[in-house]
Amino acid sequence: MENIRLENLSKDFGGFTAVNRVNLEIKSGELFSFLGPSGCGKTTLLRMIAGFEIPSEGNIYLGNTEITELPPYKREVNTIFQNYSLFPHMTLFDNVAFGLRIKKRPKDEIRERVREMLTLVKMEDQALKYPDQISGGQKQRIAIARALINKPRVLLLDEPLAALDLKLRQHMLIELMNIHDAVGITFIYVTHDQSEAMSISDSMAVMNHGEIVQSGPPDDIYERPASIFSAYFIGETNLVTGEVTAVHEDYIELCCPDGTGKCFEIDSSFHIAPAPGRQITLSLRPEKIAISRSKPRAADDINMLKGVIEDILYLGTHTQYIVRVGKLKFRVFSQHKRVYFDDKALDWEESVWLFWHDTDSWLIEEIPSDDLYGEESGDGSRPAMQRYVKRGKA
Amino acid sequence: MRQSPQQHRLERRRNLSSWLLSLPTMIWLTAFFLIPYFIVVIYSFLSPDIYDVKFEVSLDAYRQIFSGEYLRSFLLSFRLAFYTTLLCILLGFPVAYFIARAGEKLRNTLLIFIIIPFWTNLIIRIFSWRIFLAYNGVLNDTLMRMGLISSPLEIMRTDLAVILVMVYVYLPYMILPLYSTLEKLDFTLLQAAMDLGANEVKAFFRITLPLAVEGIFAGTLLVFIPALGAYLIPQLVGNQRSLYIGQVITYKIKNIPRNWPMASALSLILLLLVAIMLLIMFYLFKRQRRRKWQL
Numbered sequence: 001m002e003n004i005r006l007e008n009l010s011k012d013f014g015g016f017t018a019v020n021r022v023n024l025e026i027k028s029g030e031l032f033s034f035l036g037p038s039g040c041g042k043t044t045l046l047r048m049i050a051g052f053e054i055p056s057e058g059n060i061y062l063g064n065t066e067i068t069e070l071p072p073y074k075r076e077v078n079t080i081f082q083n084y085s086l087f088p089h090m091t092l093f094d095n096v097a098f099g100l101r102i103k104k105r106p107k108d109e110i111r112e113r114v115r116e117m118l119t120l121v122k123m124e125d126q127a128l129k130y131p132d133q134i135s136g137g138q139k140q141r142i143a144i145a146r147a148l149i150n151k152p153r154v155l156l157l158d159e160p161l162a163a164l165d166l167k168l169r170q171h172m173l174i175e176l177m178n179i180h181d182a183v184g185i186t187f188i189y190v191t192h193d194q195s196e197a198m199s200i201s202d203s204m205a206v207m208n209h210g211e212i213v214q215s216g217p218p219d220d221i222y223e224r225p226a227s228i229f230s231a232y233f234i235g236e237t238n239l240v241t242g243e244v245t246a247v248h249e250d251y252i253e254l255c256c257p258d259g260t261g262k263c264f265e266i267d268s269s270f271h272i273a274p275a276p277g278r279q280i281t282l283s284l285r286p287e288k289i290a291i292s293r294s295k296p297r298a299a300d301d302i303n304m305l306k307g308v309i310e311d312i313l314y315l316g317t318h319t320q321y322i323v324r325v326g327k328l329k330f331r332v333f334s335q336h337k338r339v340y341f342d343d344k345a346l347d348w349e350e351s352v353w354l355f356w357h358d359t360d361s362w363l364i365e366e367i368p369s370d371d372l373y374g375e376e377s378g379d380g381s382r383p384a385m386q387r388y389v390k391r392g393k394a
Numbered sequence: 395m396r397q398s399p400q401q402h403r404l405e406r407r408r409n410l411s412s413w414l415l416s417l418p419t420m421i422w423l424t425a426f427f428l429i430p431y432f433i434v435v436i437y438s439f440l441s442p443d444i445y446d447v448k449f450e451v452s453l454d455a456y457r458q459i460f461s462g463e464y465l466r467s468f469l470l471s472f473r474l475a476f477y478t479t480l481l482c483i484l485l486g487f488p489v490a491y492f493i494a495r496a497g498e499k500l501r502n503t504l505l506i507f508i509i510i511p512f513w514t515n516l517i518i519r520i521f522s523w524r525i526f527l528a529y530n531g532v533l534n535d536t537l538m539r540m541g542l543i544s545s546p547l548e549i550m551r552t553d554l555a556v557i558l559v560m561v562y563v564y565l566p567y568m569i570l571p572l573y574s575t576l577e578k579l580d581f582t583l584l585q586a587a588m589d590l591g592a593n594e595v596k597a598f599f600r601i602t603l604p605l606a607v608e609g610i611f612a613g614t615l616l617v618f619i620p621a622l623g624a625y626l627i628p629q630l631v632g633n634q635r636s637l638y639i640g641q642v643i644t645y646k647i648k649n650i651p652r653n654w655p656m657a658s659a660l661s662l663i664l665l666l667l668v669a670i671m672l673l674i675m676f677y678l679f680k681r682q683r684r685r686k687w688q689l
Contacts (some may be wrong), residue, residue, distance in 0.1 A: 052585055072588040085586035089604045098600075099590040150590060 003186045004049065004154055009058035011044050011210075020046040020210035021058070026188065026203075031180050033189040033197040036207035036333045037233065045207075049188065050079045053175025062153060063285070072260045078147035079156040083163060086131040092118070093127040099150040114193060117145035120182065153185045161196060173200055176198050194234050200224065206230050210384050228366045231283040238284040239331050239368055242266065244274050245277045251301075252283060252309045252360050266303050267358040272365055281364040285343035287333040288360040291321055293346065296355050303361075305330075309346055321346065321353055330354060438658035444651040455659035463659065464642055468667075471639040473626075474553070475621035478560040482568035483610060485561065490572035490609070491602075492581070506574070508566050516563065520630045523551065523559045527631070555631040555637075561619055568613035575609030576602075592612050612680050620670055639664060 004026040005009070010375035011019040019041040026032045035040040047053040049060060051072035068073055068243040086095050094101075094260045096117050100110045119140035131139060142159060147155055160176070161169045177200055180187050191197050197204050198218040213225045225231035228239065242256030246263075252270045255263045266282060275279050290296070296304065307330065311322035319367075321332045332354060346352060420574070441452040458464075493504045511519065513663035526532045527550040549555050579602065587597040625640035637645075639660065646657035 050589060052589075071593070072585070073591045073593050076591075077587070079589045081582055081586055083580075083582070085580065085582045087583060087586070087601060098587070098592075102591045102596060102600075146590065 003030070003063065004188070005061040006049075007050065007061065008058040009060065011041070011048060011057045012055050016020040017047070017210050019055075022210075022212055022217065024205060024212060025184060028186055029184055030202045031177070031187045031200060033191060033201040033204035034207055035191060035194055035197040035204055035234070036213075038192055039206040042207050043158060044193075044210075046079075046158055046188065046190050047388055049154070050077055050156050052248070056136055056175065076151075076153045077156060078150055078152040078154075079158065080143045080147055081161045082159045084131075084143040086142055086337065088131050088144070091128050091130055091161060092123065092134070094281040095131065096145045097140055097150055098146060113149055117149045120148070120179065121145045140164070142173060144176075148179075150181055150186065154188060155183075156190045158196060159191055159220050159352050160189075160191075161191075163237075167203075169196070176200065193312060198234070206233060208233070210254045222370050224362055225364060226281055228281065228364055228368050230306055231362075231364060234284055236331060238286065238289075239364075240266065240282045240284065240328065241279060242282065242368055244276050244278045244280055244380075246276060247278075249276065252363075255279065256282070256328075258328050260326045262326060264305060264325070266361070267301070268303075268361045268363060270363050272363055274363075274365070280369055281367055283362045283364055284330075284360070286320070287318075289330065289356045291332050291334050291346065292353050292355070293321070293344075293350065295353050301358045302355050307354055309348055309350050309352055312346070312348060321351060321352075323356070377379035415544050415677055426603055434465055434658045434661060437654050439660055440655050441631075442651065442653040442655050446652070447654045455653075455655040459659055464639065467637050467639045467642045468664075470553075470636055471622050471624070471664075472667075474556060474560060474624060475618050476636060477557050478564055478570075478621040479618045480553050481557070481561045482565050482613065483572075486568035486572055486613065490569050492575050493569075494576035495581070504688065508569055509584065511566065516626070517630075518642065519563070520559060520627060523555075523562065523682075524631060527555055527558070550631065551633040553632065556624075556628050559631050560624065561628050563627065564621060566615045567616040571612035572606065572609040575606050575612075579605050607679060611675065614675065615672075618671070622668060623664060 001122060004024075006022050006024040009019060009022045012340065017112055022045065034045060036042050042055060048055050051067070051070060054069055061064055061067065062076065067077075079208050086092075087098065090098070096114045097110050097296065100113060105113075113257065114127070115124060118127055122145055123138060123141050123145065126138070128133065131142070134142070143153075143160075157176075161172055164172060173196060176187075189197070189200060201218050203215065203217055204221065206213045206221060208229050214221055214230045221230055227239075231237045231239065240256050241256075242254035242263075245255045246250055246253040247270075252274070253266045253341075254266045256266055257263050268282055298304070305325050307323040307325040309321055310324045310329065311320075312321075313320040318333045318335045321334060323330045323332055325383065416562055437447060439453065439454055439579075441448040441450045441454065448572075489508075493501055496504060523533075528534070529548065531549060533549070533551070534543070536544045538546065549558075583601050583605070584597050587601045589655070592600060600667050623640045623643075624638055625644055628638040628641055629644075632641075643657050643660050646653045648662070
């Protein structure tokens with residue numbers, strides 16, 4: 001059953017289009033995330049659902065009711081604000097009780113429901129404190145209790161963890177998921193942090209320039225990015241452009257120029273069927289690539305490239321290698337498991353083999369625009385990984 | 395924690411220097427505030443003479459005050475202070491709110507407009523009100539020309555005129571502290587309240603107003619207390635039938651035979667009343683700050 005439906009939703013701020021014709025359905029009880037860089041329109045979208053902004057165009061439905069222009073206080077939707085916005089002149093109890101007091105519920109009911117909510121967020125013994133006497137994580141819990149006590153049909157969370165430190169953020173993320181399981185209503189979560197969105201969401205939408213670039217379950221978006229932007233914004237990836245040379249039954253052959261005039265061959269499984277001769281982009285996640293000093297055993301479904309290690313970044317859980325193949329640079333993640341091949345650590349300027357299974361790459365029909373490579377390619381090399389700068393004109 | 399001797403010495407030196415720095419102020423206040431006030435207290439227990447006082451102890455002044463002779467003036471002054479403060483809050487709040495929510499550039503311009511009246515001498519401003527409100531003054535003239543009234547309104551020399559001018563003079567003293575509290579107010583709190591089901595009116599009374607109490611309190615201090623002892627404005631635009639307590643005190647000293655003890659006693663009673671008012675307000679303020687609903 002669908003819970004929230006956005007229909008052709010747009011918002012203009014004096015010539016600037018913050019949200020551009022968004023169509024979306026969010027299922028009941030889902031934990032849904034909007035993910036995108038700052039300024040992509042995700043917060044505006046949330047504020048339109050909350051009722052703080054009136055859309056320039058389009059409609060919002062909650063269940064079967066249209067709520068597009070309903071004021072915030074008439075919507076069965078509650079918001080967790082980025083800085084929590086607890087009322088500083090009220091005790092935590094009074095903060096949580098606010099919604100029920102506005103609705104003039106009987107005192108007994110208020111007392112009982114507030115206790116219940118405070119227990120849910122594990123703050124029952126702090127009811128008489130004031131917001132300035134508790135920590136950021138605790139404020140967050142009170143904000144959740146204050147919103148949930150109104151039994152909203154949808155809870156909106158606007159970057160709720162942005163103000164917390166890393167450890168607390170991880171902890172609150174699990175807490176949020178538990179609370180979501182306990183209350184069973186729809187959560188709509190807005191964040192620019194892709195790991196947050198990936199770990200918490202049942203489903204998510206990637207946004208850029210006011211539009212939804214891709215939506216679906218997190219693993220789907222990660223493994224099967226529909227655009228260069230999705231591939232780049234979610235996680236890290238190597239993007240290799242090449243020309244389709246042959247299309248076989250279960251794989252295609254690509255010829256990828258390495259920047260020195262030569263061209264290396266890559267095989268890849270495919271979900272789109274481009275004709276030979278077409279330019280296409282291959283997204284290859286750094287953790288899917290194996291790295292080795294010795295040449296691996298050849299096999300039909302394994303791609304192999306020979307390169308030179310240009311940089312090594314030790315990151316604790318894994319090491320990141322930057323490997324130059326021709327003038328292309330590949331980013332490779334390798335975990336520290338010394339159970340096979342060579343035992344000795346790889347070193348700078350060493351020749352290595354990169355290899356991966358041909359089903360571990362993913363084809364994207366877009367070609368990265370020039371600005372995707374940024375200024376870092378000043379030496380003429382074409383790095384296969386750079387920070388994504390701007391969405392390619394498809 | 396025990397302090398080391400060095401720390402102890404350092405602390406002592408710090409205390410000493412802060413004492414030394416506040417010494418000039420202390421001397422000033424003692425010489426020109428504490429001692430004069432002490433003289434006022436003594437004078438209030440002496441007997442009047444034509445020009446000065448006779449050094450004979452007397453409780454006549456207090457006896458007369460408590461017999462209710464000046465009750466009307468006290469009440470008039472309290473009424474004036476009350477209305478002035480109330481009108482200043484009602485008129486000043488929307489202005490302060492608007493300025494606090496305006497963009498930075500507009501905000502500074504508006505604040506300058508609030509302060510501009512201070513650049514003109516108070517007496518001149520009061521006299522322009524006299525011209526404005528006079529029987530054949532600008533206001534009456536305009537209203538008559540417009541055909542709204544057939545004979546001039548008698549506003550000048552009434553209590554209404556006094557309140558009007560008082561509000562005019564004291565409004566900035568209310569707006570400025572209100573502005574400084576409202577400027578600090580986090581307006582997303584209002585959104586949070588509306589998100590939780592409060593309409594604009596409820597959000598105002600449950601969030602904005604309680605959080606603006608500090609400003610209202612500061613503004614009230616700045617308006618109510620001076621208004622209570624007002625002399626100049628009642629003297630210039632009021633009438634001699636209703637004398638405010640500030641006027642009474644002045645007359646006791648100005649008119650011959652003088653009555654220093656009475657003037658002193660009246661001042662002290664006024665001071666006492668202000669102190670009581672302040673205590674009540676502090677109490678209310680504190681209760682508002684940390685108000686607990688019955689659980």
